[in-house]
Structures are given as structure tokens and as C-alpha cells.
Amino acid sequence: MLAGNMQGKYLPDRLMEEDQMTVWDAMAWLLSATSALMLWLMGNKSKWGPRLGIFNQVLWLAYAIGLRQWGLLPGIVLYTFVHMRNLYKWRGRQ
Secondary structure, rough: OOOEEEEEEOHHHOOOOOOOHHHHHHHHHHHHHHHHHHHHHOOOOHHHHHHHHHHHHHHHHHHHHHHOOOOHHHHHHHHHHHHHHHHHHHHHOO
């Protein structure tokens, strides 16, 4: 688990319990699921792909801030821009 590997560097002690699923563990599962669904929708050229992608970046932002993973922020900005571009380009086609 992430909390166990961090050795308490950044995470509060209450998140260090290995036997419990933390909010961050649940968030990682949610991020994986929404990312996979978004990719599936994009592959099917669904108008919901970019929309879910933008929503997903909000979740990634909360995750990055909550775990102080500042290295994720450039990717979040980039992916948000790409999803907004895709939404703009696909609007005229549907």
C-alpha cells in the first residue's frame, strides 16, 4: 500500500494502517476505473469521453494535492487541455 511505503513522510499517522483501506486507496481505485472508462469512450468516439476526461482531472487534482504529489500537476494541466481541445473539436461532428 502507498501509505505503508511512505513511512509517514507525508501522510498522517491515521493513514498508516495497513489493514484498512484509506480514502487514498479508494481514490486510486476510482481514478483507475474512471481513466479506463474514459479511454474506452474516447476509443468509441463518444462525446462523453472528453467530458469524463475533464471530470477525471478534477479527481486527479484532489489526489495530487491530498498526497502532496506535486509532480502530477503538469500532467493534470496538460491532460485537461487535451480533453478540452477534444471536446471542442468533437462538438461539431456530433
